[in-house]
Amino acid sequence: MIDSISILTTGDGSQTLFSQQFDEIYHSRNGALTESQHVFVQHGLMNVNKPHIKVFEVGFGTGLNALLCAHYAHQNNVSIDYTGVELYPVDETIASQLTFHEALDDCPIETSVLHKAPWNERVSISPNFTMLKIQHSFVDVQLEEIYDVIFFDAFAPEKQPELWDLSVFQKCYALLAVGGVLTTYCAKGYVKRNMQEAGFRVEKVPGPPGKREMLVAFK
Numbered sequence: 001m002i003d004s005i006s007i008l009t010t011g012d013g014s015q016t017l018f019s020q021q022f023d024e025i026y027h028s029r030n031g032a033l034t035e036s037q038h039v040f041v042q043h044g045l046m047n048v049n050k051p052h053i054k055v056f057e058v059g060f061g062t063g064l065n066a067l068l069c070a071h072y073a074h075q076n077n078v079s080i081d082y083t084g085v086e087l088y089p090v091d092e093t094i095a096s097q098l099t100f101h102e103a104l105d106d107c108p109i110e111t112s113v114l115h116k117a118p119w120n121e122r123v124s125i126s127p128n129f130t131m132l133k134i135q136h137s138f139v140d141v142q143l144e145e146i147y148d149v150i151f152f153d154a155f156a157p158e159k160q161p162e163l164w165d166l167s168v169f170q171k172c173y174a175l176l177a178v179g180g181v182l183t184t185y186c187a188k189g190y191v192k193r194n195m196q197e198a199g200f201r202v203e204k205v206p207g208p209p210g211k212r213e214m215l216v217a218f219k
C-alpha cells in the first residue's frame, strides 16, 4: 500500500491523487477525467470495433479507467472484461472518498464498488462489465490472456524508468491481439522508439488539454 497519498481536485473539477512516495500526481492537473476520456476512451476503447472488448490496464490506481470502461459498456451496449494490475493499491480511507461516477451521465456503478471488489479474482460488477484486479508488478506478472486494448498508465518514465523500457513493450505486444491498440498519455521519443522496436506501429496524436501529444501504438 502507498500510505502517503492525498486527494487533489484538477482543472475540470474531477479528483486525482498525489503520491508522496513517487512525488507524482496520478493524472493531469488540467483535468483527470478529461485526460482519461481522451487518452483511454477516445484513443483506446473507441479504436476497438467489437461487441466484446478485453481491456488490460497497467496501473489500476484510482479505478477511474475501470469506471470509464463500465460506463462505456453501459452506454454503448458492448461488454467489457477489464483486467488491471496494480503494485500499490490505494488504501480504503482514500478510495472511499473517490467520486468519479458523479460527473458521468447515467453511470451504472459508484467508484467505491470497484475498490471494495476483491483482488485477484474476476468479479461481475454490472450486467456487461467484469473486472479482475491483480495485485502485482506488471514487470513480472504472469498473464495468460490476450487483450484488445492496453491502457498504459504507469507513472512517468522519469519516476519509473523500469516500466517504459523495451522489455515492457515487448510484453505488451505479446499480450495484445493482432489489430489491438495500446494507448498512453506519454509522448517521449525513446518510449516511441521502444514501442517500435517491440513491433508496434506508433502514432503521435494530439494529447488532452495541456499536453501537445501522446502515443497510440497498434499491433
Ligand SMILES: C[S@@+](CC[C@H](N)C(=O)[O-])C[C@H]1O[C@@H](n2cnc3c(N)ncnc32)[C@H](O)[C@@H]1O
Residues within 6 Å of the ligand: 025, 026, 027, 058, 059, 060, 061, 062, 063, 064, 065, 085, 086, 087, 088, 089, 136, 137, 138, 139, 153, 154, 155, 156, 160, 163
Ligand atoms: C499514473 S498512476 C495511474 C493509475 C490509474 N490508471 C488511475 O487512473 O488512477 C500509475 C499507477 O501505477 C501503479 N504502479 C506503480 N508501479 C507499478 C508496477 N510496477 N506495476 C503495476 N502498477 C504499478 C501506481 O501505484 C499507480 O496506481
